Amino acid sequence: MTALVAVPVLAFCGACGSGDDSAGAGKKDGAIADVPDAPAASAAKGESAPSTRPAGKSAFYDAQMKYVQCMRVKGGYKDFPDPKLSGYLDWAKVNAIGSQPGRNDGIKGGKNGTCVAELQDAMNAEPKRDQQKAYESMLAHAQCMRDHGVSKFANPTMSGGNAQPGGDPDPVSRSIDTESPSYKQARKACEPKLLDGLDGMQ
Template sequence: MKSSSRPLAALAMVVLIGAGCGSNAPSETGNEHATNQDAAVKFAECMRDNGVSQFPDPDASGALTIDGVLNGSSIDPNGAAWKRASAACKDLQPSGFTGPGKRSPKQQSAGLEFAQCIREHGVKDFPDPLNGEPLVDTNRIPSAATSDGMTILNAAMQQCRDLGAKAIKGQR
């Protein structure tokens, strides 16, 4: 896989993890999906309107996570544009999206278990996540740039997705 495709593939994988963070309870309304999607789209539009031009739209399920937005992108969560847009769009922030910040001790522990699981499933150079940084950063995984690297990483992430969800669930 070309290295220019790595960030997009990683973004898709992290969004898939984030999508697993929602409740498994049945929807009380048939429009919950549409409502989540609409909220996430409005938040993305607000972020772009307020200076974060590369802020992506949510996926078809409405999933939008901080890891998914930042991983592999050139968006700087410590920059003035991000801070200004975050403040302006705070009331539109969809549930499940978390601002830059540290994981709780329980979440960080799950993140470390997630990293170990990924290593056990074939990605030997997968680093432990740094607290306050994205859970998955393909720029820190040299094997992701190899011809089969992203395929192996994707398969490992599928095997370890429950631990990944625990690491980002409720992070606010």
């Protein structure tokens, strides 16, 4: 399951939040759209009620909500959190759920991969991201993790113009204990190094 989701997640990063240019991107994604006249005011003017989506929401947000709903109904995680207004998942909350005994298996994609299709759709809907800035963000995060005692935390790489997350040097035969108190402390201390949307990547 890890391998299955890891690949789309990396592709996701490449297709990820983008044309917005990193930090600027995150701000752009989360920007609040202009609010149209209130329905009552419009009606008074003889206009029909606006049909726009709620302020700040996007096609990416909608795709993530479908994934979240799948995770709640079919994936085995009734408490899976809503995405942020920007459309990105709130990985602090997702990881908190996954850290509970017996609940990490399936936290990305649902039990038995039942929500992988919805996850992939959300990845495909994510706006493009400045890959150089994504790489620099993950590199700073990897260095921070090592500085906080996770010595085997590997650097990210660039492949085909896309930033590939670092982390455990061998995801198949894990050498980093992500359940250890020291790892969790390092994770919390270094989380601010990652741009919005990258916090679930490495």
